[in-house]
Amino acid sequence: MIRELRGKRQHTEHQFKWNGQHQLIEFKKIRHYWDENDKDFHQTVETVHCYEYDAFGRRISKTDMQTGDKTLFFWQGENLITECHADDADFSVEVIRNEHTKAQDYRCISYIYEPGSTGFRPMAQLVGRGRGGQIYYYCNYPLK
Known part of the structure; x- marks a missing residue:
């Protein structure tokens, strides 16, 4: 547990819970x-996230226990290739090619890695899905 103190009359407490494989399974704020x-003391749970992992130790989901929102993580080997809100995890060809599908309506982020790289070397990040998604590029070499 880590405690962060702020102000005279309040403080924020961060609680972390791990499983037997040293993986974070719960976070509370x-x-x-x-x-x-200064008569009554109150506490409010602001955030609770729970995490799940696959047999290879890769995080496969994050759930906000207060809202029920769930984020799914998709992997190719050791590389994270997509994170997507569970409600938006329909990757059927019909949905992706639909010209009326707005990429901004989807909370998906895909990662593209450097071709032929033997490890974690991200090249670009795609935010959204289908037409109109945003592309962000990574700079993986030092600037001179």
Whole structure:
């Protein structure tokens, strides 16, 4: 557990929970504070995330326990290739090629790696899906 102190009458507590394989399985952010008259002490759970892993130790999902939102992670070997909100995980050809599909409506991020690289060398990040998605490039070499 890590505690972060802020202000005189409040502090934020971060709680981390790991499984037997040393993988983070739960994260909680709790705010503790006194009321305006310093008489009553309150605490509010602001964030709770739970994580799942596959047999190879790769994170495959993150769930926000308060909202029910779930993010899925897709892997190719050791490389993360896509992270996508569970509601948007329809990768059928019909949906992707549909000209009325707006990439901005999807919370998906795909990663493209350097061809022939033997390890983690990301080249670009695609945000959205289908037509109109945004492309972001990585700079993997030092600038002179």
